[in-house]
Amino acid sequence: MPRFQPEPPYRHGSPRGTAVVLVNLGTPDAATAPALRRYLGQFLADPRVVEIPRLVWWPILNGIILNTRPKKSAAKYASVWTRDGSPLRVYTERQAKLLQGLLGERGHRVSVAWAMRYGQPSVGSVLDRLKAAGHERILIVPMYPQYAASTTATVVDEAARWLLQTRNQPEMRFLRHYHDDTGYLAALETSVRKHWQQVGRPATGDRLLISFHGLPKRSLDLGDPYFCECHKTGRLLAERLGLAAEQYLITFQSRFGKAEWLQPYTAPTLEAWGKAGVRRVDVICPGFSADCLETLEEIAQEGRDDFLKAGGKEYHYIPALNDAPDWIAALADITERHLAGWDTRGEPDAASLATEASEARRFGAPS
Numbered sequence: 001m002p003r004f005q006p007e008p009p010y011r012h013g014s015p016r017g018t019a020v021v022l023v024n025l026g027t028p029d030a031a032t033a034p035a036l037r038r039y040l041g042q043f044l045a046d047p048r049v050v051e052i053p054r055l056v057w058w059p060i061l062n063g064i065i066l067n068t069r070p071k072k073s074a075a076k077y078a079s080v081w082t083r084d085g086s087p088l089r090v091y092t093e094r095q096a097k098l099l100q101g102l103l104g105e106r107g108h109r110v111s112v113a114w115a116m117r118y119g120q121p122s123v124g125s126v127l128d129r130l131k132a133a134g135h136e137r138i139l140i141v142p143m144y145p146q147y148a149a150s151t152t153a154t155v156v157d158e159a160a161r162w163l164l165q166t167r168n169q170p171e172m173r174f175l176r177h178y179h180d181d182t183g184y185l186a187a188l189e190t191s192v193r194k195h196w197q198q199v200g201r202p203a204t205g206d207r208l209l210i211s212f213h214g215l216p217k218r219s220l221d222l223g224d225p226y227f228c229e230c231h232k233t234g235r236l237l238a239e240r241l242g243l244a245a246e247q248y249l250i251t252f253q254s255r256f257g258k259a260e261w262l263q264p265y266t267a268p269t270l271e272a273w274g275k276a277g278v279r280r281v282d283v284i285c286p287g288f289s290a291d292c293l294e295t296l297e298e299i300a301q302e303g304r305d306d307f308l309k310a311g312g313k314e315y316h317y318i319p320a321l322n323d324a325p326d327w328i329a330a331l332a333d334i335t336e337r338h339l340a341g342w343d344t345r346g347e348p349d350a351a352s353l354a355t356e357a358s359e360a361r362r363f364g365a366p367s
């Protein structure tokens with residue numbers, strides 16, 4: 001008898017089943033120095049993130065950075081940590097749950113999972129689980145609105161590494177970016193308008209700072225579209241809000257290392273504005289789909305200190321889109337467009353999928 005019995009009743013391989021995986025950057029397991037050493041060790045060893053020859057970078061990373069940064073970063077993480085853990089993790093999990101619910105309401109039979117590029121749950125472990133549960137089509141959604149090699153591409157790399165060691169591969173698709181998506185921009189606009197309703201519209205001379213995570217300037221010269229995509233998002237948002245050029249500025253935060261990064265930098269801008277007599281600043285960070293250390297500590301806390309110390313009077317951080325219903329709806333629209341042609345309304349439900357998959361394995365379906 002052949003080791004593997006083809007259809008019927010069990011088709012070669014696993015049955016149809018579609019999954020969507022939201023992937024964000026990753027975050028330490030705890031706000032402690034050992035957890036940060038593990039996390040930063042994995043993150044900063046990625047050649048997509050630090051594009052310095054290994055021979056030069058390795059001694060710096062292992063000899064200096066991993067001995068000094070974990071303790072300092074752990075203290076920062078402790079200031080934003082929640083009862084349920086790291087905000088980035090909490091929001092990403094919630095986004096996946098809400099997206100699953102909404103796609104279900106729209107009649108799609110899809111499983112929505114979430115993974116982290118660095119730390120847990122890893123992309124590979126989530127793909128293993130989805131495949132074992134019978135999913136034959138997987139859409140990967142990097143949760144970065146603007147494409148960058150150091151964020152988006154490294155998610156694709158990680159999925160590709162998993163594919164390299166997988167015999168019976170699922171069909172896979174990848175979302176590239178959504179920096180100019182109408183639903184995403186509308187959700188950003190709504191969040192600014194809601195904020196204005198709460199604290200009042202900015203007066204003459206007040207500013208909106210649109211701050212994105214930075215990248216080494218070299219990435220732009222090498223062809224990374226990130227800078228241009230950030231500018232497009234910022235410009236379209238300002239247009240929707242009816243802001244004139246002098247009422248907003250696009251800046252880049254979180255410079256890391258000694259090289260020049262994309263300019264203008266966020267922190268020095270806040271300081272300069274405070275000194276120049278700008279009274280009020282509202283800050284929004286549209287590049288972060290979920291609040292995290294970079295927004296809650298660097299922008300909401302440090303940024304406020306920088307601005308107020310320099311003479312500013314009023315400072316507001318506008319939260320990331322997180323689990324806002326209009327953002328989840330926009331994410332469902334984006335996802336639906338990328339699922340097109342995959343007949344997700346005609347597929348088996350999760351329970352029959354799991355049964356079929358385990359039956360197929362009983363008959364020796366290749367894994």
Ligand SMILES: C=CC1=C(C)c2cc3[nH]c(cc4nc(cc5[nH]c(cc1n2)c(C)c5CCC(=O)O)C(CCC(=O)O)=C4C)c(C)c3C=C
Pocket residue numbers: 025026027028040048049050069073086088144148150151213214215216254256287288291292293294
């Ligand atoms: C949103 C897009 C991001 C880009 C682009 C990005 C590039 C980038 N980041 C570093 C170094 C660090 N980033 C850190 C935290 C961090 N970065 C992003 C997003 C982008 N990074 C997020 C969402 C977070 C927060 C994660 C969390 O747990 O909340 C950190 C770790 C924190 C710290 O020690 O300061 C570092 C380091 C580089 C070098 C880089 C591009 C080259």
Ligand SMILES: [Fe+2]
Pocket residue numbers: 213254
């Ligand atoms: Fe970063």
Ligand SMILES: [Fe+2]
Pocket residue numbers: 254293294298
């Ligand atoms: Fe930072």
